[in-house]
Amino acid sequence: MEIVVQKYGGSSVKDPDRIKNVANRIKLRVKEGLKLIVVVSAMGKTTDNLTKLAREISPDPDPRELDMLLSTGEQISAALLAMALKDMGVKAISFNALQLNISTTPEHNSARIVDINTDMIFEKFSYYDVIVITGFQGINQRGDITTLGRGGSDTSAVALAAKLNVPCEIYSDVDGIYTCDPRLHPEAKKHFYITYDEILEMAALGAKVLHSRAVEIAKKYKVQLYCASSFTDEEGTRVVDELPEWLEKPLVSGAAISENQMKITVFNVPRDENLLARIFKKLSENNLNVDMISMVPTGDKMALSFTILETHKKNIEEILRESLNEFEDFNISYDGEYSKISVVGVGMRSSPGVAYRFFEAVARAGAKPELVTTSEIKMSCLIPKEKANDVLKEIVKEFNL
Amino acid sequence: MEIVVQKYGGSSVKDPDRIKNVANRIKLRVKEGLKLIVVVSAMGKTTDNLTKLAREISPDPDPRELDMLLSTGEQISAALLAMALKDMGVKAISFNALQLNISTTPEHNSARIVDINTDMIFEKFSYYDVIVITGFQGINQRGDITTLGRGGSDTSAVALAAKLNVPCEIYSDVDGIYTCDPRLHPEAKKHFYITYDEILEMAALGAKVLHSRAVEIAKKYKVQLYCASSFTDEEGTRVVDELPEWLEKPLVSGAAISENQMKITVFNVPRDENLLARIFKKLSENNLNVDMISMVPTGDKMALSFTILETHKKNIEEILRESLNEFEDFNISYDGEYSKISVVGVGMRSSPGVAYRFFEAVARAGAKPELVTTSEIKMSCLIPKEKANDVLKEIVKEFNL
Numbered sequence: 001m002e003i004v005v006q007k008y009g010g011s012s013v014k015d016p017d018r019i020k021n022v023a024n025r026i027k028l029r030v031k032e033g034l035k036l037i038v039v040v041s042a043m044g045k046t047t048d049n050l051t052k053l054a055r056e057i058s059p060d061p062d063p064r065e066l067d068m069l070l071s072t073g074e075q076i077s078a079a080l081l082a083m084a085l086k087d088m089g090v091k092a093i094s095f096n097a098l099q100l101n102i103s104t105t106p107e108h109n110s111a112r113i114v115d116i117n118t119d120m121i122f123e124k125f126s127y128y129d130v131i132v133i134t135g136f137q138g139i140n141q142r143g144d145i146t147t148l149g150r151g152g153s154d155t156s157a158v159a160l161a162a163k164l165n166v167p168c169e170i171y172s173d174v175d176g177i178y179t180c181d182p183r184l185h186p187e188a189k190k191h192f193y194i195t196y197d198e199i200l201e202m203a204a205l206g207a208k209v210l211h212s213r214a215v216e217i218a219k220k221y222k223v224q225l226y227c228a229s230s231f232t233d234e235e236g237t238r239v240v241d242e243l244p245e246w247l248e249k250p251l252v253s254g255a256a257i258s259e260n261q262m263k264i265t266v267f268n269v270p271r272d273e274n275l276l277a278r279i280f281k282k283l284s285e286n287n288l289n290v291d292m293i294s295m296v297p298t299g300d301k302m303a304l305s306f307t308i309l310e311t312h313k314k315n316i317e318e319i320l321r322e323s324l325n326e327f328e329d330f331n332i333s334y335d336g337e338y339s340k341i342s343v344v345g346v347g348m349r350s351s352p353g354v355a356y357r358f359f360e361a362v363a364r365a366g367a368k369p370e371l372v373t374t375s376e377i378k379m380s381c382l383i384p385k386e387k388a389n390d391v392l393k394e395i396v397k398e399f400n401l
Numbered sequence: 402m403e404i405v406v407q408k409y410g411g412s413s414v415k416d417p418d419r420i421k422n423v424a425n426r427i428k429l430r431v432k433e434g435l436k437l438i439v440v441v442s443a444m445g446k447t448t449d450n451l452t453k454l455a456r457e458i459s460p461d462p463d464p465r466e467l468d469m470l471l472s473t474g475e476q477i478s479a480a481l482l483a484m485a486l487k488d489m490g491v492k493a494i495s496f497n498a499l500q501l502n503i504s505t506t507p508e509h510n511s512a513r514i515v516d517i518n519t520d521m522i523f524e525k526f527s528y529y530d531v532i533v534i535t536g537f538q539g540i541n542q543r544g545d546i547t548t549l550g551r552g553g554s555d556t557s558a559v560a561l562a563a564k565l566n567v568p569c570e571i572y573s574d575v576d577g578i579y580t581c582d583p584r585l586h587p588e589a590k591k592h593f594y595i596t597y598d599e600i601l602e603m604a605a606l607g608a609k610v611l612h613s614r615a616v617e618i619a620k621k622y623k624v625q626l627y628c629a630s631s632f633t634d635e636e637g638t639r640v641v642d643e644l645p646e647w648l649e650k651p652l653v654s655g656a657a658i659s660e661n662q663m664k665i666t667v668f669n670v671p672r673d674e675n676l677l678a679r680i681f682k683k684l685s686e687n688n689l690n691v692d693m694i695s696m697v698p699t700g701d702k703m704a705l706s707f708t709i710l711e712t713h714k715k716n717i718e719e720i721l722r723e724s725l726n727e728f729e730d731f732n733i734s735y736d737g738e739y740s741k742i743s744v745v746g747v748g749m750r751s752s753p754g755v756a757y758r759f760f761e762a763v764a765r766a767g768a769k770p771e772l773v774t775t776s777e778i779k780m781s782c783l784i785p786k787e788k789a790n791d792v793l794k795e796i797v798k799e800f801n802l
Contacts, residue, residue, distance in 0.1 A: 016457035050477070056417035057481050058488035065487065068495055069480035072473035076451070079470035080458050086466065087459035094469055098499045099544055143500055 042073025151211030443474025
């Protein structure tokens with residue numbers, strides 16, 4: 001029995017016509033002799049609309065009841081897709097997370113999958129060819145419905161594929177993974193192969209290709225991932241552990257801009273690792289995602305810089321002053337209106353020339369780097385936001401993206 | 402622990418404001434020290450909209466998947482109501498039929514409740530004051546979601562009340578049960594007490610006050626039923642087994658019109674009980690609801706009349722001819738454009754004068770009865786539809802309704 005997991009996103013099932021289109025694509029694969037597990041998201045804007053309804057009831061909706069509410073979105077698309085398949089003569093059946101016993105951690109709105117009981121799936125495959133499953137949701141030990149957070153349907157699909165040790169196909173309205181955002185840069189090129197690590201760096205850059213948690217699971221369990229469009233038959237992108245030998249490895253496989261960055265610098269505080277830990281713990285407790293951390297020692301003092309999203313700047317001063325209340329003589333500067341530009345590529349590991357070419361491209365566009373951070377396969381630079389597009393153009397040219 | 406079951410219909414929870422209104426009403430009862438089980442229908446037109454969506458997918462949607470789809474409607478309102486209650490500081494929690502294990506017969510779209518495991522309810526009441534439950538749905542032995550058919554939320558509520566042996570309150574946008582439709586007849590009077598039997602006859606007449614199956618269960622288990630509006634604080638109607646002794650029993654407690662009636666008469670067929678059974682079995686197999694059956698023997702032959710809804714007349718000729726194919730010389734007449742007018746009342750049992758006063762009222766309106774049927778507490782008469790309102794006016798006057 002050859003099994004494949006497929007996942008269809010919200011735009012792929014946004015109305016009855018698109019659902020029938022998906023059913024047709026599934027039918028073709030069933031005719032090839034495959035058994036399919038199909039994970040679906042909620043139709044189009046359903047989740048947003050349900051969230052809006054909840055906020056009309058309460059400014060701070062109870063998390064358990066919010067999950068009870070939101071989980072209906074995927075149940076609607078799962079039932080409709082199974083209906084469409086049965087109408088075409090395909091042996092299909094839909095299940096929700098309660099019926100399939102997809103167990104998760106206890107917390108609501110951002111639970112993590114703990115285990116999936118696959119016995120029922122194998123039992124159902126003795127008769128059915130397609131099992132349609134509600135993505136994005138599970139149940140915790142109390143029997144309450146949980147949801148996995150934004151992009152959680154990708155996670156559901158990859159977790160199922162990992163558990164069953166079968167390939168996973170993720171369908172959306174984008175026909176694969178590009179070197180940079182093809183809507184903004186028509187010259188962007190599609191990757192036919194890309195590594196988990198590159199995608200992880202890309203996802204963090206906001207490329208919105210795949211949910212990071214799904215890729216983490218795929219990497220951990222070496223799930224064969226394939227991303228393509230449900231709207232066309234264009235070949236998509238295969239996500240792999242290592243690029244195939246025959247493929248010429250590009251130095252840089254992608255570039256992206258993150259907007260609305262704010263740089264915060266704390267001057268003249270003691271150079272103390274406990275203090276560093278305390279500051280970032282405090283920020284994390286306040287759900288502030290910190291990026292581009294950079295520390296410059298000056299004797300037994302230090303200057304510490306990092307970036308946050310400008311939308312998160314509320315309370316930041318108060319939080320910092322709380323961590324620093326035992327010191328005097330320190331200064332904090334807050335500078336907004338920056339963008340972060342990054343390049344990613346496994347080829348960077350073995351090629352020392354990327355850094356200077358990257359900075360040359362930045363300089364050619366007339367931008368002055370404010371902060372620089374690097375990882376093994378990524379290099380990022382904070383620049384004034386008005387220069388961001390010029391820099392990206394120079395980078396796309398320089399690395400032939 | 403004093404428990405009450407409440408049920409709120411679709412118009413009572415049709416938008417966030419109405420849901421908050423319901424939550425406020427519930428909160429007042431909790432303050433009185435009650436524990437509440439609240440059964441909710443889907444918001445406003447949700448079920449109709451989901452059904453429409455299903456028909457866009459398939460002209461004949463798979464019944465199992467249709468139930469999977471429709472059951473989301475009640476889950477949405479249950480989650481939102483629990484959210485509103487928690488937001489007001491009420492200890493509330495919502496459950497769907499899977500979580501509560503409300504078991505039903507196997508068939509989809511019109512299942513019947515078999516049992517309800519109330520252990521979980523008592524366990525939850527040790528902490529929570531309000532348990533919000535999705536009406537209209539259950540699960541069958543295969544673990545599939547089933548629905549109970551139109552008006553099924555009434556059935557869910559009454560079944561829970563019967564199982565727990567507690568009172569049941571049904572809230573809708575009508576503030577009780579009237580002698581005839583108050584929207585058409587402003588002179589209609591409200592019943593403060595009415596018997597199960599009268600309601601059963603009224604429901605069959607299309608008075609749409611309460612779902613008949615719910616009343617059947619209430620009658621069987623002697624559930625204290627109370628029907629009122631969630632929009633006002635007007636006193637509603639108590640449904641009881643026998644009217645209280647102190648209440649003057651009216652002869653006739655209600656009158657109603659059923660429209661779109663068609664009379665069918667088969668002349669000159671053998672007077673044979675097997676033939677009668679065969680005809681009505683055939684009609685039933687084709688889901689044709691037959692009403693007002695009347696048989697007049699003429700020697701060893703008979704004339705057989707009955708009514709159906711005009712909307713069901715498709716295929717009726719073919720079905721009848723199939724049952725009669727061994728005979729010759731018979732005739733069938735099909736006459737449409739009739740209405741059925743009925744009066745109901747437990748007082749009729751002990752009072753022989755109702756029939757003549759009924760026929761006098763019909764005659765005063767200048768209507769000629771086409772068919773007459775009677776039960777112990779009901780009397781119905783088929784008349785040309787253009788006379789229906791005049792007849793109803795005369796009846797309302799005659800019996801002081």
